[in-house]
Amino acid sequence: MKWLKENILWITLVALAVVIDESRVYRVNVMVVLVYYIGIRWDTRKAVLWAFIIGLLLDSIALKILGPNILSKGTLIFMAYFFQTGIFNLTSLLNAILCFAFTVADNFIVYYSLTLFDTKPAEIVYAVNITLYQAVINAVIGYFVIRERDE
Numbered sequence: 001m002k003w004l005k006e007n008i009l010w011i012t013l014v015a016l017a018v019v020i021d022e023s024r025v026y027r028v029n030v031m032v033v034l035v036y037y038i039g040i041r042w043d044t045r046k047a048v049l050w051a052f053i054i055g056l057l058l059d060s061i062a063l064k065i066l067g068p069n070i071l072s073k074g075t076l077i078f079m080a081y082f083f084q085t086g087i088f089n090l091t092s093l094l095n096a097i098l099c100f101a102f103t104v105a106d107n108f109i110v111y112y113s114l115t116l117f118d119t120k121p122a123e124i125v126y127a128v129n130i131t132l133y134q135a136v137i138n139a140v141i142g143y144f145v146i147r148e149r150d151e
Helices: 003-020 032-039 044-062 068-085 092-118 123-143
Strands: none
Touching: 003 032, 003 044, 003 068, 032 044, 032 068, 032 092, 032 123, 068 092, 092 123
């Protein structure tokens, strides 16, 4: 029963993040913070499976080729696992910096995958502006991902 409740909670969180990300009013990328949290909190197999599902869902919604979001979310899981198991102590400031860097890496992977294998999604100037805006928003959210009491 606990497993079912936990999965329903995460499915609801992913659906809410998709709705927020796909709204055209706010150009945020909350899914990166969600994938980052999954990567530092869960075991690797379960985290990679959820990252694959999230990436597949985002690729399906975008109606482009399958793969760029799957690749970026899987890469984020492995990078988060590296920082979780490494010599780093995950403080709030490091979480903010990592969420900023992961947002830039995620957008970089998706943008250049689409540029190489499909059509160019936008001009590089607009892509950089949107990426930096999303990275700053995610850094603020990432500051509150793990508090000292959670460690």
